[in-house]
Amino acid sequence: xxxxxxxxxxxxxxxxxxxxxxxLHGDKRQEFRHHAQFHSVVPFIAATAYLAMWLGTGTIDxxxxxxxxxxxxxxxxxxxxxLLAGLILTGLHEHPRHSTYILPAIVLxxxxxxxxxxxxxxxxxxxxxxxxGWSCAAFAGVLFMLWGPVRAIGDRLxxxxxxxxxxxxxxxxxxxxxYPLVFALGPEGLGVIAIGLENWAVLVLDVTAKVxxxxxxxxxxxxxxx
Amino acid sequence: xxxxxxxxxxxxxxxxxxxxxxxLHGDKRQEFRHHAQFHSVVPFIAATAYLAMWLGTGTIDxxxxxxxxxxxxxxxxxxxxxLLAGLILTGLHEHPRHSTYILPAIVLxxxxxxxxxxxxxxxxxxxxxxxxGWSCAAFAGVLFMLWGPVRAIGDRLxxxxxxxxxxxxxxxxxxxxxYPLVFALGPEGLGVIAIGLENWAVLVLDVTAKVxxxxxxxxxxxxxxx
Amino acid sequence: xxxxxxxxxxxxxxxxxxxxxxxLHGDKRQEFRHHAQFHSVVPFIAATAYLAMWLGTGTIDxxxxxxxxxxxxxxxxxxxxxLLAGLILTGLHEHPRHSTYILPAIVLxxxxxxxxxxxxxxxxxxxxxxxxGWSCAAFAGVLFMLWGPVRAIGDRLxxxxxxxxxxxxxxxxxxxxxYPLVFALGPEGLGVIAIGLENWAVLVLDVTAKVxxxxxxxxxxxxxxx
Ligand SMILES: CC1=C(/C=C/C(C)=C/C=C/C(C)=C/C=O)C(C)(C)CCC1
Ligand SMILES: CC1=C(/C=C/C(C)=C/C=C/C(C)=C/C=O)C(C)(C)CCC1
Ligand SMILES: CC1=C(/C=C/C(C)=C/C=C/C(C)=C/C=O)C(C)(C)CCC1
Numbered sequence: 001x002x003x004x005x006x007x008x009x010x011x012x013x014x015x016x017x018x019x020x021x022x023x024l025h026g027d028k029r030q031e032f033r034h035h036a037q038f039h040s041v042v043p044f045i046a047a048t049a050y051l052a053m054w055l056g057t058g059t060i061d062x063x064x065x066x067x068x069x070x071x072x073x074x075x076x077x078x079x080x081x082x083l084l085a086g087l088i089l090t091g092l093h094e095h096p097r098h099s100t101y102i103l104p105a106i107v108l109x110x111x112x113x114x115x116x117x118x119x120x121x122x123x124x125x126x127x128x129x130x131x132x133g134w135s136c137a138a139f140a141g142v143l144f145m146l147w148g149p150v151r152a153i154g155d156r157l158x159x160x161x162x163x164x165x166x167x168x169x170x171x172x173x174x175x176x177x178x179y180p181l182v183f184a185l186g187p188e189g190l191g192v193i194a195i196g197l198e199n200w201a202v203l204v205l206d207v208t209a210k211v212x213x214x215x216x217x218x219x220x221x222x223x224x225x226x
Numbered sequence: 227x228x229x230x231x232x233x234x235x236x237x238x239x240x241x242x243x244x245x246x247x248x249x250l251h252g253d254k255r256q257e258f259r260h261h262a263q264f265h266s267v268v269p270f271i272a273a274t275a276y277l278a279m280w281l282g283t284g285t286i287d288x289x290x291x292x293x294x295x296x297x298x299x300x301x302x303x304x305x306x307x308x309l310l311a312g313l314i315l316t317g318l319h320e321h322p323r324h325s326t327y328i329l330p331a332i333v334l335x336x337x338x339x340x341x342x343x344x345x346x347x348x349x350x351x352x353x354x355x356x357x358x359g360w361s362c363a364a365f366a367g368v369l370f371m372l373w374g375p376v377r378a379i380g381d382r383l384x385x386x387x388x389x390x391x392x393x394x395x396x397x398x399x400x401x402x403x404x405y406p407l408v409f410a411l412g413p414e415g416l417g418v419i420a421i422g423l424e425n426w427a428v429l430v431l432d433v434t435a436k437v438x439x440x441x442x443x444x445x446x447x448x449x450x451x452x
Numbered sequence: 453x454x455x456x457x458x459x460x461x462x463x464x465x466x467x468x469x470x471x472x473x474x475x476l477h478g479d480k481r482q483e484f485r486h487h488a489q490f491h492s493v494v495p496f497i498a499a500t501a502y503l504a505m506w507l508g509t510g511t512i513d514x515x516x517x518x519x520x521x522x523x524x525x526x527x528x529x530x531x532x533x534x535l536l537a538g539l540i541l542t543g544l545h546e547h548p549r550h551s552t553y554i555l556p557a558i559v560l561x562x563x564x565x566x567x568x569x570x571x572x573x574x575x576x577x578x579x580x581x582x583x584x585g586w587s588c589a590a591f592a593g594v595l596f597m598l599w600g601p602v603r604a605i606g607d608r609l610x611x612x613x614x615x616x617x618x619x620x621x622x623x624x625x626x627x628x629x630x631y632p633l634v635f636a637l638g639p640e641g642l643g644v645i646a647i648g649l650e651n652w653a654v655l656v657l658d659v660t661a662k663v664x665x666x667x668x669x670x671x672x673x674x675x676x677x678x
Contacts, residue, residue: 099260100260103263103267104267108270127281134274
């Protein structure tokens with residue numbers, strides 16, 4: 001096992017345990033139960049992706065020789081929509097037209113991840129940064145929806161759920177903003193950070209965005225009266 | 227930039243602007259809002275695909291040496307389900323069992339696009355036309371659902387929405403039928419049309435099926451009383 | 453046509469006819485109609501996959517030289533979620549929070565298929581069996597949900613639908629358990645069964661899990677009073 005691989009083994013173990021822990025710890029009340037299940041399935045997906053990175057499955061050579069982990073993008077492309085859907089459902093609790101906000105946000109989000117992968121695979125420097133920019137534009141669209149229309153509707157609904165939404169929104173935004181930064185500094189971007197360090201940084205981010213966020217978000221629900 | 231590439235740059239600019247324009251122009255009333263959002267996200271996906279075709283991302287050599295644009299099929303595989311879902315939701319307005327009609331139609335639709343790609347990639351002539359035929363069969367299934375059961379339910383509901391459905395249905399059918407024709411005549415098929423011409427033809431079709439249709443469809447909604 | 457190919461032609465014809473037959477035979481009552489449609493679209497997907505395997509589209513060489521059929525995994529990755537969703541909808545009939553159980557079950561199910569493909573493509577023996585084990589773990593998670601929480605809610609609802617659920621659950625579990633067995637014995641696993649025999653075995657399984665199950669499941673619905 002090379003040194004680069006260690007974070008993947010750690011990631012696999014942490015994510016697998018976290019999946020179980022969140023399932024057991026989550027709010028069992030009918031009305032909120034699906035949130036615990038969403039947050040439990042997210043680290044299960046991540047555990048699978050870390051297993052793949054550890055075994056080398058779906059790891060290919062990027063244009064500069066640094067490895068590109070397809071499993072990481074497959075993870076992000078499935079877990080970020082689930083996290084977004086959970087947050088938007090919170091903001092629009094019981095609102096009749098959820099899909100209005102969930103579908104466009106998820107489309108933008110998946111485009112963000114897919115074009116991020118295109119940036120990582122681009123040999124041409126111009127193409128790489130065009131893709132990076134387009135990915136950031138999609139990300140801006142996602143944040144606009146969460147901070148704009150969804151928050152506005154949540155505010156009108158008011159109550160305890162509004163506070164849960166706001167708390168989760170701030171947490172999610174803060175963590176997600178670090179991802180493009182790490183990407184831009186890592187071997188996929190400017191190459192200021194080496195791959196070994198980047199893999200640890202992404203592990204810390206992933207654990208924060210999935211596991212810590214999962215616990216915090218589901219714990220906040222427990223403060224909501226039935 | 228080669229001459230073949232020009233329609234891609236044009237496509238990118240038109241689709242990006244159209245996405246914004248449809249979002250701003252769309253009906254903001256709660257009940258119809260999701261239609262404007264669906265129609266805005268469709269050209270955003272297309273803009274991303276045109277950017278990819280312009281940069282050469284996901285462009286591979288087909289069996290006869292003509293390029294095959296994977297981004298085009300990825301665009302169609304995601305935008306056509308959204309357009310279909312929007313149309314079916316119109317036909318079955320407030321009907322409790324939407325998914326009955328949406329899921330099978332989308333499955334057929336995605337099979338149509340995936341087997342169209344298989345046709346484009348087939349070196350063997352027999353395999354190519356078998357795939358083309360199967361793709362047309364799936365397309366026929368989609369049209370059957372739209373003109374058969376969904377229209378029948380819409381008719382029973384009656385009212386202004388029925389007229390919106392019929393108008394959108396005629397428009398969509400007319401435009402979509404041209405796609406297989408262009409494909410059959412282009413380098414993927416008989417090779418009667420050169421790639422340069424085909425790319426312009428597909429651009430015109432895409433702008434009609436996504437942007438013009440998007441404006442017309444959302445404008446029709448504005449005629450529906452709340 | 454090589455001998456290995458014959459089951460694919462048979463599969464194509466059987467699945468295409470079964471898709472039509474289930475559509476015509478299914479329960480047309482509003483409330484149950486979507487089940488017949490789900491069960492009709494499943495063999496349509498399979499027919500497309502068998503056509504691909506027959507034509508050689510998406511057939512690649514596995515690590516030991518035995519062919520790996522990507523179309524088979526694409527089929528399973530789309531049909532098993534539809535079958536699961538249909539079963540869970542039956543168990544939770546009219547229950548307000550379907551998505552709670554459907555989303556996590558489908559995520560586990562898709563991971564089961566994707567990691568099964570990873571196992572089939574692994575040249576390294578350890579990696580192969582790690583993937584096989586992880587796929588089985590995901591499968592166990594799916595079965596847990598169906599036999600645990602979903603059945604418990606179905607029991608509480610009681611009535612005729614509970615019996616439909618139980619009958620379908622037993623059938624589905626019995627058939628699905630044979631898939632990993634065949635995989636483990638076939639060229640993807642221990643190599644005890646030759647590819648020719650395996651292809652026939654999978655055909656029998658697919659017809660049972662999709663067509664026979666489709667008829668049985670929709671026939672059971674006809675016994676439910678409206
Ligand atoms: C904007 C941008 C990116 C954003 C990535 C994000 C926001 C990832 C979030 C991942 C999460 C939250 C995973 C855990 O569940 C990329 C693709 C790095 C690169 C290009 C620019
Ligand atoms: C039947 C058939 C086709 C149909 C394509 C269609 C109907 C595409 C529609 C695209 C749209 C509407 C995009 C814009 O949003 C192919 C794949 C060309 C080739 C094989 C036969
Ligand atoms: C656990 C396991 C598997 C399970 C496969 C199953 C359960 C497939 C079911 C397919 C159906 C029901 C298709 C028809 O609709 C694999 C991927 C063979 C291999 C690895 C271990």
